[in-house]
Amino acid sequence: KAGVTQTPRYLIKTRGQQVTLSCSPISGHRSVSWYQQTPGQGLQFLFEYFSETQRNKGNFPGRFSGRQFSNSRSEMNVSTLELGDSALYLCASSSRRPGQGAGEQYFGPGTRLTVT
Amino acid sequence: AQKVTQAQTEISVVEKEDVTLDCVYETRDTTYYLFWYKQPPSGELVFLIRRNSFDEQNEISGRYSWNFQKSTSSFNFTITASQVVDSAVYFCALRGERTYKYIFGTGTRLKVLA
Numbered sequence: 001k002a003g004v005t006q007t008p009r010y011l012i013k014t015r016g017q018q019v020t021l022s023c024s025p026i027s028g029h030r031s032v033s034w035y036q037q038t039p040g041q042g043l044q045f046l047f048e049y050f051s052e053t054q055r056n057k058g059n060f061p062g063r064f065s066g067r068q069f070s071n072s073r074s075e076m077n078v079s080t081l082e083l084g085d086s087a088l089y090l091c092a093s094s095s096r097r098p099g100q101g102a103g104e105q106y107f108g109p110g111t112r113l114t115v116t
Numbered sequence: 117a118q119k120v121t122q123a124q125t126e127i128s129v130v131e132k133e134d135v136t137l138d139c140v141y142e143t144r145d146t147t148y149y150l151f152w153y154k155q156p157p158s159g160e161l162v163f164l165i166r167r168n169s170f171d172e173q174n175e176i177s178g179r180y181s182w183n184f185q186k187s188t189s190s191f192n193f194t195i196t197a198s199q200v201v202d203s204a205v206y207f208c209a210l211r212g213e214r215t216y217k218y219i220f221g222t223g224t225r226l227k228v229l230a
Contacts, residue, residue, distance in 0.1 A: 042220060048216075048217075056216050102213070104163040105163065108160070
């Protein structure tokens with residue numbers, strides 16, 4: 001099976017712009033989560049989607065949003081970029097359904113976003 | 117509130133030494149799940165193990181072993197006879213059945229020197 005794929009791998013944006021990142025989960029996985037990884041804050045949970053519905057959300061401002069499509073692919077969007085949004089954004093997929101306990105997550109290689 | 121503490125920021129060992137990475141967690145959920153992930157220099161997190169709160173059996177997988185102790189809220193990870201390829205950042209993570217969010221520790225950077 002192909003792993004989790006994320007595009008683009010690298011991105012440079014200017015403050016104030018907006019950006020959309022894409023994630024394709026492992027085939028058959030319907031749960032997709034997003035994380036932000038920075039040296040200072042570590043890995044922080046952004047949100048989780050299952051069957052096109054947001055199931056859980058981390059403590060990030062409304063500038064961070066996401067969605068999931070019927071084929072389980074997911075996108076996250078960050079509007080009005082700030083310098084502090086520079087980070088590695090990781091996507092993870094899982095085969096577990098809500099209510100089936102917490103399954104292991106399989107991570108993609110991440111998108112390295114640099115905001116200048 | 118949920119919390120995962122990995123007090124060891126960085127550990128350096130010489131190849132073939134054994135090393136233990138500590139993980140202490142906090143949760144109010146009675147059912148929860150603990151994980152270890154490895155992040156090599158390439159950047160992609162790799163799943164290592166998942167443990168349920170109701171299963172305190174320790175696990176061994178090759179050179180890796182995990183010691184889960186609910187009494188001390190710890191889920192420690194030991195690498196026996198470490199190798200250079202074990203050099204990576206290791207993350208411990210927690211997900212509560214009710215809180216439903218994955219919480220990661222800050223990671224422990226392991227350097228295995230030849």
